[in-house]
Amino acid sequence: MGLSAVGFLVVSSAVTMSAPFFLGQVIDTIYTSSSADFSSSLTSLCIMLAGIFLCGGAANAVRVYLMQVSGQQIVRNLRESLFSSILRQEVGFFDKTRTGELINRLSADTALVGHALTDNLSDGLRSVAQAAAGVSMMFYVSPSLATFVLMIVPPMAGLAVIYGRYLRSISKRTQDSLAQATQLAEERISNLRTVRAFGKELSEVQKYAGKVDHVLHLAKKEAVLRAGFFGASGLSGNIIVLSVLYKGGLLMASEHMTVGELTSFLMYAFWVGISIAGFSSFYSELMKGFGAGTRLWELVERKPEFPLNEGLVLKPEHLKGALEFHNVSFAYPTRKDAPIFEDLSLSVPAGSVMAVVGPSGSGKSTLVSLLLRLYDPDSGMVTVDGHDIRDLNPYWLRSHIGTVSQEPVLFSCSIAENIAYGATDPSRVTPQDIIRAAQIANAHGFIRGFPQGFDTVVGEKGVLLSGGQKQRIAIARAFALDAENEFLVQEALDRLMEGRTVLIIAHRLSTIQSADAVAVLDQRRVVECGRHAQLLANQDGLFRKLMEKQAFPQSEQREALSK
Ligand SMILES: Nc1ncnc2c1ncn2[C@@H]1O[C@H](COP(=O)(O)OP(=O)(O)OP(=O)(O)O)[C@@H](O)[C@H]1O
Numbered sequence: 001m002g003l004s005a006v007g008f009l010v011v012s013s014a015v016t017m018s019a020p021f022f023l024g025q026v027i028d029t030i031y032t033s034s035s036a037d038f039s040s041s042l043t044s045l046c047i048m049l050a051g052i053f054l055c056g057g058a059a060n061a062v063r064v065y066l067m068q069v070s071g072q073q074i075v076r077n078l079r080e081s082l083f084s085s086i087l088r089q090e091v092g093f094f095d096k097t098r099t100g101e102l103i104n105r106l107s108a109d110t111a112l113v114g115h116a117l118t119d120n121l122s123d124g125l126r127s128v129a130q131a132a133a134g135v136s137m138m139f140y141v142s143p144s145l146a147t148f149v150l151m152i153v154p155p156m157a158g159l160a161v162i163y164g165r166y167l168r169s170i171s172k173r174t175q176d177s178l179a180q181a182t183q184l185a186e187e188r189i190s191n192l193r194t195v196r197a198f199g200k201e202l203s204e205v206q207k208y209a210g211k212v213d214h215v216l217h218l219a220k221k222e223a224v225l226r227a228g229f230f231g232a233s234g235l236s237g238n239i240i241v242l243s244v245l246y247k248g249g250l251l252m253a254s255e256h257m258t259v260g261e262l263t264s265f266l267m268y269a270f271w272v273g274i275s276i277a278g279f280s281s282f283y284s285e286l287m288k289g290f291g292a293g294t295r296l297w298e299l300v301e302r303k304p305e306f307p308l309n310e311g312l313v314l315k316p317e318h319l320k321g322a323l324e325f326h327n328v329s330f331a332y333p334t335r336k337d338a339p340i341f342e343d344l345s346l347s348v349p350a351g352s353v354m355a356v357v358g359p360s361g362s363g364k365s366t367l368v369s370l371l372l373r374l375y376d377p378d379s380g381m382v383t384v385d386g387h388d389i390r391d392l393n394p395y396w397l398r399s400h401i402g403t404v405s406q407e408p409v410l411f412s413c414s415i416a417e418n419i420a421y422g423a424t425d426p427s428r429v430t431p432q433d434i435i436r437a438a439q440i441a442n443a444h445g446f447i448r449g450f451p452q453g454f455d456t457v458v459g460e461k462g463v464l465l466s467g468g469q470k471q472r473i474a475i476a477r478a479f480a481l482d483a484e485n486e487f488l489v490q491e492a493l494d495r496l497m498e499g500r501t502v503l504i505i506a507h508r509l510s511t512i513q514s515a516d517a518v519a520v521l522d523q524r525r526v527v528e529c530g531r532h533a534q535l536l537a538n539q540d541g542l543f544r545k546l547m548e549k550q551a552f553p554q555s556e557q558r559e560a561l562s563k
Contacts, residue, residue, distance in 0.1 A: 004066060008059045008060075008062045008063035008066065009059075009063050009122060009125055009126055009129065010129060011055075011059040012055075012056050012057075012059035012060040012063055012126075013056075013126060013129040013130050013133060014129075014133065015052055015055045015056040015059065016052065016053075016056035016060075016130075017130060017133040017134065017137065017271070018052060019049060019052050019053065019056070020137070020263075020264045020267035020268055020271070021137060021141070021264050022045055022048055022049055022052070023049065023260075023263065023264060023267065024141070024258075024260035024261055024263050024264030024265075024267075025045055025260060026042065026045045026046065026049070026260070027259055027260035027263050028258050028259065028260030028261075029041045029042055029045060029260075030042070031258075031259055031260070032258075063122060063126075064122075067118050067119055067121075067122040068118070068119065070118055071114050071115065071117070071118030071119055072114070074113075074114045074117055074118060075110050075111055075113075075114030078110045078113060078114065078296065078300075079106055079110050081300050082105065082106055082110065082296060082299060082300055083106060085299060085300050085301075085302060086102055086106075086299065088304050088308050089302065089304045090304050090305040090306055090374070090375075091369070091374040091375060092305065092332070092333040092334070092375060093302075093304070093305075095332065095333065095334045096333070096334060098183045098187075099183065099186055099187070100179065100180075100182040100183025100184065100185065100186035100187065101179040101180075101182070101183050102299075103182060103186060104175075104178060104179040104182040104183070105179070105295060105296060105299060108175070108178065108182075108292075109175060109292040109293075109295060109296050110296065112175075112288060112289055112292040113289050113292050113293045113296055115285070115289065116285055116286050116288065116289020116290070116292075116293070117289065120282055120285040120286060120289065121282075121286075123278060123281075123282050124278075124279060124282030124283070124286065126275075126278070127275040127276070127278035127279035127282055128275075128279065130271060130272075130274075130275040130278075131272050131275035131276060131279065134268045134269075134271045134272035134275060135150070135268075135272060137264075137268045138265060138268045138269060138272070141261050141264050141265045141268065142248075142251065142256075142257060142261060142265055144251070144256075145244065145247055145248060145251060145257075145265055146265075148243070148244075148247055149240055149243070149244060149269060159229075159232070163225065163229050163280075163284075164283050164284060164286075164287045165287075166225065167222065167225060167226075167284050167287045167288070168287035168288070168290055168291050169291075170218060170221055170222050170225070171222065171287065171288040171291040171292075172291035172292075172294070172295075173218055174215060174218040174219060174222065175291060175292055175295070177211065177214045177215050177218060178215050180211055181208060181211035181212050181214075181215060184204075184207060184208055184211055185208060188204050188208075190460065190461075193463075226284060229280060229284070230277065230280070230281075233276065233277050233280055234277070237273035237276070237277065240269060240273060241266070241269060241270065241273070244265065244266060244269050245266070248262045248265065248266070305376075306373070306376065306390075306394065307394065308394060308395055309393060309394070309395040310393060311390075311391055311392050311393035311394065311396075312387060312391050312392050312393060313392070313393050313396045314384075314385065314387070314392070314396075318385070319384075319385065319400065320350035320351070320385050321350045321351060321384070321385065321500060321501035322347075322348070322349055322350040322383075322384070322385050322386070322501065323347070323348040323371065323382070323383070323384060323501055323503070324345075324346070324347045324348070324382070324383045324386075325344055325345055325346040325347075325367070325370070325380070325382050326345060326380050326381050326382070326383065327343050327344070327345055327379070327380035327381075328341050328343070328344045328345070328370065328377045328379070328380035328381070328382065329341055329342050329343060329344070329377060329378050329379045329380055330344075330366065330370060330375065330377045330378055331378060332366075332375070333375070339524060340363045340366050340524060341363060341366070341377070341524050341525065342524040342525060343380070343524075343525060344380070344521075344524065344525045344526055345380075345525075345526065346367075346519055346526050346529065348501055348503065348517075349501075349516075350385070350501055351499065351500070351501055352501060352502070352516040352517065353501075353502040353504065353514070353515040353516045353517075354501075354502065354503050354504070354515060354516065354517050354518070354519060355504045355505075355512045355515035355517070355518045355519070355532075356503060356504065356505050356518075356519050356521060357505075357512065357518060357519070357520055357521070357543065357546060358520055358521030358522055358542075358546075359521075359522060359546070362521040362522055363521055363524070364505040364521055365505065367503070367521070368403070368503060368505070370382055371389070371401070371503070372397070372398055372401060372403070373389050373390075373392075373394050373397060373398070376390060384397070399424055402422070402478035402479075402500075403478065404471065404474050404475050404478050405474070407467070407470075408462070408470050408471055408473070408474030408477075409461050409462065410458050410461060410462030410465070410470055410473060410474070411458075411461075411462075412457065412458065412459055412460045412461070412462075413457065413458070414452075414454060414455045414456060414457055414458070415438075415447055415450075415453075415454050415455070415456050415458060415473060416431070416434050416454040416455065418458060418462075418473055418477060419434050419437055419438060419454075419473060419476045419477050419479075420433075420434060421477055422437075422476075422477035422478055422479070431454075434454060434476075435454075436479075437476040437477075437479035438454075438473075438476045440475075440476070440479055441472045441473070441475035441476035441479060442472055442475075443469070443472035443473055443475070443476050446469055446472075458470075458473070502515075512532050513532050515532065516531070517529060517530060517531060518530065518531070518532050518535055518543065520535065520541075520542050520543045520546070522542055527542055528541055528542060528543050
């Protein structure tokens with residue numbers, strides 16, 4: 001499509017560029033022909049001109065259409081590869097990069113690059129083609145006048161290059177500050193409840209205004225630069241026209257040129273001037289596109305720190321589920337100087353339930369992140385059935401781990417779609433599977449109570465549901481993982497754990513009591529590990545202290561502690 005657009009571009013330019021030549025002929029006919037053949041020459045020339053204008057206009061319209069469509073296609077492809085690259089990045093990347101910035105790259109920057117590569121490129125090519133044709137015709141009409149005019153052009157071109165560089169850097173800064181503004185807006189809008197609870201609407205508006213003010217400031221700078229450049233190129237255009245008139249007048253006086261020739265020449269010179277101005281606009285847009293493009297390519301080309309879908313896949317019959325952390329040391333990439341684990345070791349036998357407890361911030365969730373391979377340990381290793389998880393296919397690994405978190409995140413689609421999200425292939429999950437998963441997760445009752453049942457839309461991040469409801473849907477979602485394995489889908493919630501190795505980050509005593517073992521995290525390692533009763537018996541142990549500290553001990557707990 002791009003190529004045919006270029007074809008139409010060449011046709012429209014060539015056809016249109018022949019017009020001034022024939023116009024010159026018309027004028028000379030008017031001046032010089034005898035009355036006998038005057039009217040017939042004039043008519044045929046005018047018909048020819050009308051044809052030229054018609055063909056040129058039509059070819060131009062087709063070119064604009066083709067360019068628009070191919071532009072949209074480029075933007076679409078760019079967006080797709082960018083989104084795909086973003087979703088492949090490691091979790092650490094998202095600790096460093098803000099959502100709003102990525103959204104801005106996806107929407108604004110892709111549009112800018114698309115425009116620079118199509119509409120703008122097409123206009124730029126047209127300018128180049130017209131300028132080239134114009135200059136050739138100038139030489140054809142009057143070589144001496146053309147040589148004279150062209151001496152003025154090179155200094156202007158040098159100026160344009162310097163200007164383009166500066167514009168490119170400003171444009172990059174504008175896009176960066178726009179991304180910051182979008183980031184702020186995105187975060188505040190998606191957490192509107194918190195903004196409102198603290199009555200921060202006005203101050204947030206002011207903060208946002210500050211950011212967009214900065215965008216405006218840079219845009220103004222860009223506008224001044226642009227205006228200056230256009231002014232300068234306009235002025236140089238006028239100087240060229242004036243000198244052509246002067247020199248052309250002299251040539252006419254010495255009978256080296258006719259009126260028609262001078263008119264054609266002036267029209268070509270004017271045309272070349274317009275094309276150069278068009279080219280400079282193209283050039284500045286192109287530089288803007290480059291500014292946005294550099295960032296986009298960096299992101300599209302970025303190699304995630306670890307692969308998504310490469311590595312060892314264990315056969316189902318070989319998968320037992322023994323988990324082990326061997327001398328793991330780890331610090332988050334954004335806080336390398338604050339180690340979370342040092343030489344931590346923990347073994348969870350296959351099929352057992354391990355409760356992980358510890359003070360807030362001791363690294364319980366981090367343990368799960370390492371197991372899911374959202375981050376890699378700095379030293380030591382995590383193994384599943386003796387295999388280092390760095391050798392396993394991360395996609396396979398995660399698809400065999402069901403996660404239910406305290407504050408589960410749902411997507412803003414229907415309850416049924418949220419539950420089916422847990423399956424490897426959601427399109428193969430039947431409505432019966434979904435209902436069964438909901439029943440087991442004790443969610444069926446409240447879902448049926450909604451007027452739209454399973455089609456109820458849960459709102460962004462599930463805001464239209466209560467915390468408990470969200471959690472039960474998340475449990476049903478973890479069940480959907482096993483929709484194919486009929487035998488696992490049983491009646492009770494406890495069954496989610498059957499046949500699996502389970503890590504529970506626990507606060508409630510009842511959960512801890514039912515676990516096979518309890519690991520206590522503190523001071524960057526596992527400080528105690530054993531059965532719950534065993535750990536409680538240790539009067540000086542951290543576990544006992546943690547249990548004693550709980551604000552409102554339940555009766556069962558008080559009983560246990562009094563033993
Ligand atoms: N993505 C992250 N980047 C940098 N530091 C992080 C990140 N996530 C957590 N941390 C830090 O790592 C430490 C352990 O956090 P983690 O969430 O594992 O603790 P936790 O034991 O689960 O806490 P809680 O019981 O309060 O939920 C904390 O100091 C936390 O500030």
